[in-house]
Amino acid sequence: MDKLIGCDSPFWGIVLDTRLKGRIALTPAFHRDIVLNKDKSLYKFIWVKSGRLSLEIDHVPVKIEEGEVVSLAPLQRLRICDVSGEYFALLFNSNFYCIFGHDDEVSCNGLLFNGTSRIMRLKLSENEIQTLNDLVSGFVYEYEVKDSFREEMFRILLKRIIIFFTRIARRKFSITQEKEKSFEIVRQYYVLVDL
16 A cells, blocks of 8 residues: 655655555654554654754654754654654655665664664755755655556665765764774664564
């Protein structure tokens, strides 16, 4: 089952459910979607396009400003308290996309979701914002193409976004090969907790 909600309205959204219980969603109104909020298996990217969001992440109040992105694993509990502007939430579960055995950096076990005990918060440059706008437009475009490649194209776009944010995080935290080893310990912990 998939749906495109009110593409002409300011509250459009995309939800694609696959035959193997995979789910991906892109929405500017996650705080209003009861079904998506009840799904505790979702990995999340929250991007504030304008204004700010007041969130509660694991019972800790957090304000996210324009041009910032947070990535959250399913174990992290999110509540959107106040929306003062525009944001996008990109959500997916591990049945839709995860690479566990190889390539830790672009997996659900990677830096963005399990690389640190703190909230992964990234500030985007103007060029990065434009790139992210293009990727979001790609999701909308691919959603409208009704063929057998659509699901795989969504996976490719999602992987591009994960790589895009991972590169930004690597620069922000100045991650070298030596620092990578310390992140690996945190990753392994989260994998064990998630089992």
